[in-house]
Amino acid sequence: MKVVLFGSTGLLGKRLYKILEENNFSILAPTREDVDLQDHHLLENYLKSLNFDILINAAACTNTDYCEDHKEECLKVNWLSPLIMSKIAKDKGAIFIHYSTDYVFDGSKDEYFEEDAKSPLSVYGLSKSYAEDSIIKEGGSYYIIRTSLLYDEGGKNFLSIIPEKILSNEEIICTYDLKSAPTFVPYLAEATIKLLNSNAPFGIYHISGGYPATPCEFIRIYEEVMGKNANVKEVSAAQLNRRAKRPKNSFLNSFKFTTLVGFKPYPIEHYARRIYERLYKKQDRSS
Numbered sequence: 001m002k003v004v005l006f007g008s009t010g011l012l013g014k015r016l017y018k019i020l021e022e023n024n025f026s027i028l029a030p031t032r033e034d035v036d037l038q039d040h041h042l043l044e045n046y047l048k049s050l051n052f053d054i055l056i057n058a059a060a061c062t063n064t065d066y067c068e069d070h071k072e073e074c075l076k077v078n079w080l081s082p083l084i085m086s087k088i089a090k091d092k093g094a095i096f097i098h099y100s101t102d103y104v105f106d107g108s109k110d111e112y113f114e115e116d117a118k119s120p121l122s123v124y125g126l127s128k129s130y131a132e133d134s135i136i137k138e139g140g141s142y143y144i145i146r147t148s149l150l151y152d153e154g155g156k157n158f159l160s161i162i163p164e165k166i167l168s169n170e171e172i173i174c175t176y177d178l179k180s181a182p183t184f185v186p187y188l189a190e191a192t193i194k195l196l197n198s199n200a201p202f203g204i205y206h207i208s209g210g211y212p213a214t215p216c217e218f219i220r221i222y223e224e225v226m227g228k229n230a231n232v233k234e235v236s237a238a239q240l241n242r243r244a245k246r247p248k249n250s251f252l253n254s255f256k257f258t259t260l261v262g263f264k265p266y267p268i269e270h271y272a273r274r275i276y277e278r279l280y281k282k283q284d285r286s287s
């Protein structure tokens, strides 16, 4: 099976590339240097020139605060590019997999299901919501995967580097009033392959970490796993005074995916322990 993967240099894209390779897909992974997703003419010509069975879009302008001040770029990359991708995938009879976000919701509910009404609070959320609407309107064979607060082992993502900060007693500033479903990227990448192989009906799926947590609660989990106290400064989202508004509670309920595909995430403790043990335990002289 031939796959075209956009966003292979990103947090999710790197893992997707790896798992696609492990599953013997033939992968073409254009980077920003090959196709800048702000150049729609180039994108269209590029995709039209290829033959593929599956098109995966893990590329996006993901800096929520940056998007507030760069609306045109954000809409071009996050909305209009996936629209072009979905049209061409449909013309070629290919499956289109596109990632979306919990930020399409306003956070006023306790949890969100696939069919809940959207009401984004930010330019980023709006751009992702427009993309969903356009892909659905276009029809074709698509999976829109909404996910939430990604973290991986390694790299610079906030939730992955917490053990390092705990070990060095560095102050960690975290929000106590933004609850979501932190999602371990290797789980999401594997879940994507399982969805693809499942014959589940096309449409929108929530694939998240499955357990609600604020960033501060996540740090408490690391404290338990490591048996150490973190130097934590708990703040409200309002205190951070960031450009973009975030939903207070954007927990994505993944019941539809887990029941149809039968692949559930482990509790957060499992992944926190894995990250600590694989990356930081050797540095921890007290353990």
Ligand SMILES: NC(=O)c1ccc[n+]([C@@H]2O[C@H](COP(=O)([O-])OP(=O)(O)OC[C@H]3O[C@@H](n4cnc5c(N)ncnc54)[C@H](OP(=O)(O)O)[C@@H]3O)[C@@H](O)[C@H]2O)c1
Binding pocket: 006, 007, 008, 009, 010, 011, 012, 013, 031, 032, 035, 036, 037, 038, 057, 058, 059, 060, 061, 062, 063, 077, 099, 100, 101, 102, 128, 147, 148, 149, 150, 151
């Ligand atoms: N991160 C999260 O917490 C989170 C939460 C919910 C949903 N999501 C969604 O999950 C998906 C993957 O997110 P991620 O965190 O893996 O993203 P990421 O790490 O920020 O990576 C974004 C990718 O998009 C590429 N890209 C951005 N602008 C581009 C452009 N103009 N032309 C070509 N490529 C461009 C980047 O290329 P460069 O390396 O060249 O910049 C990179 O490969 C996205 O759809 C995102 O909206 C993420």
